[in-house]
Amino acid sequence: MAAKLLPEVEKFLASAPLKGIVGGKDVSGASGETMATLDPGTGRPIAEFCCLTAEDVDRAVGAATHAFKKSGWATMRPNERGALLHRLADAVEKHKEVIGQLEALDAGKLPAHALGDVQNFIDTLRYFTEMALHVEHRTTLAVSGHEARTVRHAWGPCGFIFPWNFPFLLVGWGISPALAAGNTVVIKPAEDTPLSTIYLGRLAREIGIPDGVINVVPGTGSVAGSALSGHPGLRHMSFTGSPEVGRLVAQAAGHNLVPVKLELGGKGAAVVFEDVDIPGTAQKLVNAITFHTGQVCCDATRWLVHKAIYKDFVDECKARLRSVQVGYQMADGTGMGPVVNAKQRARVLGYLEKGKAQGAEAVLAGGAAEVSGHDGFYVKPALLAGTLDNVAAREEIFGPVAFLAQFGNEDEAIAMANDTDYGLANSVWTSDLARANRVAESMVAGNSWINAHNVFPRGVPYGGVNKSGMGGGVLSIETLLDYYRPQSVVRPL
Numbered sequence: 001m002a003a004k005l006l007p008e009v010e011k012f013l014a015s016a017p018l019k020g021i022v023g024g025k026d027v028s029g030a031s032g033e034t035m036a037t038l039d040p041g042t043g044r045p046i047a048e049f050c051c052l053t054a055e056d057v058d059r060a061v062g063a064a065t066h067a068f069k070k071s072g073w074a075t076m077r078p079n080e081r082g083a084l085l086h087r088l089a090d091a092v093e094k095h096k097e098v099i100g101q102l103e104a105l106d107a108g109k110l111p112a113h114a115l116g117d118v119q120n121f122i123d124t125l126r127y128f129t130e131m132a133l134h135v136e137h138r139t140t141l142a143v144s145g146h147e148a149r150t151v152r153h154a155w156g157p158c159g160f161i162f163p164w165n166f167p168f169l170l171v172g173w174g175i176s177p178a179l180a181a182g183n184t185v186v187i188k189p190a191e192d193t194p195l196s197t198i199y200l201g202r203l204a205r206e207i208g209i210p211d212g213v214i215n216v217v218p219g220t221g222s223v224a225g226s227a228l229s230g231h232p233g234l235r236h237m238s239f240t241g242s243p244e245v246g247r248l249v250a251q252a253a254g255h256n257l258v259p260v261k262l263e264l265g266g267k268g269a270a271v272v273f274e275d276v277d278i279p280g281t282a283q284k285l286v287n288a289i290t291f292h293t294g295q296v297c298c299d300a301t302r303w304l305v306h307k308a309i310y311k312d313f314v315d316e317c318k319a320r321l322r323s324v325q326v327g328y329q330m331a332d333g334t335g336m337g338p339v340v341n342a343k344q345r346a347r348v349l350g351y352l353e354k355g356k357a358q359g360a361e362a363v364l365a366g367g368a369a370e371v372s373g374h375d376g377f378y379v380k381p382a383l384l385a386g387t388l389d390n391v392a393a394r395e396e397i398f399g400p401v402a403f404l405a406q407f408g409n410e411d412e413a414i415a416m417a418n419d420t421d422y423g424l425a426n427s428v429w430t431s432d433l434a435r436a437n438r439v440a441e442s443m444v445a446g447n448s449w450i451n452a453h454n455v456f457p458r459g460v461p462y463g464g465v466n467k468s469g470m471g472g473g474v475l476s477i478e479t480l481l482d483y484y485r486p487q488s489v490v491r492p493l
């Protein structure tokens with residue numbers, strides 16, 4: 001059964017091939033090449049979009065530079081810029097259902113989750129817009145013998161490259177602080193999920209964001225992505241995606257000596273002590289690993305469980321995972337939709353095989369799932385168990401697969417949680433809050449959660465260390481301040 005499309009969604013898709021937006025104009029791309037984005041739940045094309053080239057990206061950075069210097073965006077008073085950004089948030093709110101449906105179709109998300117992502121975008125944009133009103137742009141310094149101050153300016157054109165798992169939400173997390181600070185942006189959405197970002201570019205133009213302030217350059221990573229990350233005209237670069245590509249983006253930014261923010265993958269641990277409520281904790285971790293079919297960078301993918309409760313805990317998880325309804329994302333009753341594409345399904349299935357070949361026990365086998373009438377990219381949830389040197393315990397799978405291991409005491413649990421190249425997010429589960437706080441602070445990662453997983457209140461910095469990222473995180477005052485260029489002004493007295 002095909003999803004019933006909203007009229008506005010039909011109208012948008014009928015305008016395909018969907019073009020990029022550069023300097024306020026629709027741009028087809030110098031090569032004329034297009035690419036299809038698929039519905040992961042059916043495997044069928046939703047729409048063609050234009051693949052922009054290095055030449056187009058160059059024009060987009062040029063447009064962002066021009067807008068920064070000439071449109072008045074960077075120099076207008078923060079409250080005037082704020083009024084425009086609130087107007088953009090209002091427009092997104094007005095079209096929430098439309099963007100939600102585009103996102104659900106394009107990324108294989110359950111509609112309720114897609115709507116949650118759109119709301120998250122709105123809230124994030126308003127949050128940074130309000131915060132920017134209170135940033136002190138000039139701070140007088142009390143320095144003996146000198147008149148001195150620091151000044152904050154916007155950087156200029158900022159580049160953004162995003163992955164396919166949270167296309168719209170991550171655009172909100174990324175560009176909101178940059179725009180609120182007065183920068184202009186060039187956004188490269190993932191080739192699997194360009195729809196909601198192109199729609200946003202059109203909305204921004206319609207509501208009067210000056211041309212060139214928000215540019216969208218859809219296309220492939222190797223062409224549009226690499227041209228953007230290596231563009232010498234950018235003044236700031238932000239990348240969210242895999243560590244492999246993150247390294248290339250960092251190299252390019254390093255070459256241009258441009259500050260770079262990397263939000264990369266993870267291999268998070270959930271450390272479950274013997275004093276937890278077993279059914280409640282099992283359900284929360286099952287929810288975490290099946291949320292967006294496990295395609296969540298900060299997911300708990302290594303479940304480290306105290307040996308005293310290991311068997312009971314695993315039995316609870318197995319039963320709950322078995323009852324998860326795998327289905328078409330747009331169908332009523334679906335608990336877990338598809339993964340994003342055939343490559344991602346092959347990746348998940350490949351890790352199950354590689355993990356077993358290295359001695360992991362398949363506690364819950366997982367594997368490909370059939371969904372009647374829908375030829376999409378479906379997998380079942382899986383649980384592997386074994387030692388943490390297993391490839392499935394070390395590398396990011398990005399699917400509904402958790403790796404189980406047992407520990408005997410707190411020190412061992414901390415050592416196991418930290419036995420990873422990544423450092424994004426872990427959680428600790430116990431009714432002993434002193435222990436929870438000790439363990440949380442001993443984990444080498446950007447984020448430690450207590451008796452919960454995947455928690456993102458605005459105001460709390462979220463970012464990774466080691467192979468999970470660098471250059472500061474997102475969602476807090478520090479993020480906004482990252483988008484101002486610092487300057488000191490001094491006069492000897």
Ligand code: NAD
Pocket residue numbers: 161162163164165166188189190191219220221222224225226227229240241242243244245246248249263264265266296297298396398424464468469
């Ligand atoms: P990816 O690295 O393959 O692609 C991300 C983006 O980079 C895409 O837009 C892609 O087109 C582009 N790209 C590809 N090659 C490029 C190149 N040579 N130069 C410049 N850009 C290029 O990642 P993905 O598969 O889309 O997303 C999954 C990854 O993203 C996972 O590792 C996940 O953990 C990570 N992720 C991290 C966070 C976070 O906040 N830390 C959030 C979401 C996803």
